[in-house]
Amino acid sequence: GQNIDQPTEMTATEGAIVQINCTYQTSGFNGLFWYQQHAGEAPTFLSYNVLDGLEEKGRFSSFLSRSKGYSYLLLKELQMKDSASYLCAVRDGRSGDTDKLIFGTGTRLQVFP
Amino acid sequence: DAGITQSPRHKVTETGTPVTLRCHQTENHRYMYWYRQDPGHGLRLIHYSYGVKDTDKGEVSDGYSVSRSKTEDFLLTLESATSSQTSVYFCAISAGTGGWALHFGNGTRLTVT
Numbered sequence: 001g002q003n004i005d006q007p008t009e010m011t012a013t014e015g016a017i018v019q020i021n022c023t024y025q026t027s028g029f030n031g032l033f034w035y036q037q038h039a040g041e042a043p044t045f046l047s048y049n050v051l052d053g054l055e056e057k058g059r060f061s062s063f064l065s066r067s068k069g070y071s072y073l074l075l076k077e078l079q080m081k082d083s084a085s086y087l088c089a090v091r092d093g094r095s096g097d098t099d100k101l102i103f104g105t106g107t108r109l110q111v112f113p
Numbered sequence: 114d115a116g117i118t119q120s121p122r123h124k125v126t127e128t129g130t131p132v133t134l135r136c137h138q139t140e141n142h143r144y145m146y147w148y149r150q151d152p153g154h155g156l157r158l159i160h161y162s163y164g165v166k167d168t169d170k171g172e173v174s175d176g177y178s179v180s181r182s183k184t185e186d187f188l189l190t191l192e193s194a195t196s197s198q199t200s201v202y203f204c205a206i207s208a209g210t211g212g213w214a215l216h217f218g219n220g221t222r223l224t225v226t
Contacts, residue, residue, distance in 0.1 A: 031212045048212040105155040
């Protein structure tokens with residue numbers, strides 16, 4: 001079957017670091033994506049990992065371990081505007097552009113002053 | 114901005130009536146998708162298109178149909194709306210960058226009474 005697990009909610013303090021974990025079980029794998037979604041808005045693309053390791057993009061980094069079916073999103077120097085839901089998604093397949101994304105239910109992050 | 118416009122942004126309709134949601138893109142992308150987002154379920158794929166008149170079903174396609182007669186427009190029709198179709202509907206395109214990441218429109222909030 002296909003399953004993507006993320007914590008439902010997390011809280012953190014402004015200026016701190018937070019790690020949001022995602023584990024997945026899919027029949028195929030062709031990339032893992034992280035999205036940010038503010039309340040009442042559309043998801044916006046944050047990062048993409050297809051090979052093992054860490055991808056860094058400013059304050060945000062994403063890590064992938066394919067053998068463990070595991071990824072995390074690391075947010076540094078948290079700001080109030082980082083309060084949002086973070087969605088983990090896996091491309092299930094091998095053909096690339098036509099494979100579909102399967103989404104987890106998202107992790108709601110609240111940043112407090 | 115991926116040049117995606119969804120209309121209407123909000124709609125209230127009665128059970129049993131047909132409803133059509135429109136997604137319009139300005140950048141000639143080949144792949145377009147319709148997702149619905151519900152609490153506790155995350156984003157779920159309804160239908161997708163890989164070209165004009167080429168469409169296929171996603172995981173929650175029952176009660177929905179789609180049409181794509183032009184590259185820029187992807188229509189989602191609820192043939193006879195039910196209360197279980199109350200949801201937020203997102204259209205997305207796949208732009209070929211970032212591992213063919215999806216980029217979403219602003220969404221349509223549909224309420225079926």
